[in-house]
Amino acid sequence: MAEYVVRPVGRIESSLRNRSDAPNQGDEGAPDCTIALDPEYATAARDIAAGAELLVLTWLDRTDRDVQAVRPRGDPDRPETGVFSTRSPDRPNPIGLHRVTVLAVDGTRLLVRGLEALDGTPVIDLKPPLGAVSER
């Protein structure tokens, strides 16, 4: 099948430096962090304001794309599970999906809560959360 090229639109700036520092999910204690967007994407980002809820898509660049099954949350007591039924960062296309709250906006820099990615992780897309039709 054809392949496609992902071009990062920014990077995460976080105090989390490696996987052993990271909580398993952002709402389990990740420190606030910054999404530093490339100024080239200022127009795409111009309507993001403090208080917004956003979905952030990242490219988890320090993962193993050949893994197809894992024990969820690394728990040896849980059965090995196909990665498409888990949120393992090790997966064929290592795209992270994070729901965050925007705390502050400074140009193309977004301070956010609820994102557990490692420092330097590429950001590839931002979207509004999935919601009811009436909210769109």
Place this chain on the structure above:
Amino acid sequence: MAEYVVRPVGRIESSLRNRSDAPNQGDEGAPDCTIALDPEYATAARDIAAGAELLVLTWLDRTDRDVQAVRPRGDPDRPETGVFSTRSPDRPNPIGLHRVTVLAVDGTRLLVRGLEALDGTPVIDLKPPLGAVSER
């Protein structure tokens, strides 16, 4: 910034052939469709069962990656909005995010409800929905 290569893990089989046929969101009347995964990813998909709720990530391959602002839902009465605050398929990295219900599983073919992508659209990842910590 470094670029990354997305390798599709399957394709959508749908009766929707072009953008003018597609509803704006899957829960506005998309026909049921099939996610035909490459058998190479059978292990990653092996725990997906009928009844599961899934997030499906697609690569929207018939879109314009240079668009940074749109009028939401194509409505000329709505102000132009930066694409990171919209679900426009035209965006720098054209990744579609769809919440679906699995109706049936036949090997690596998943019949799903709630997905509005065009026939042939590449599928790049499947994940469980974002939920409460207790559900993980």
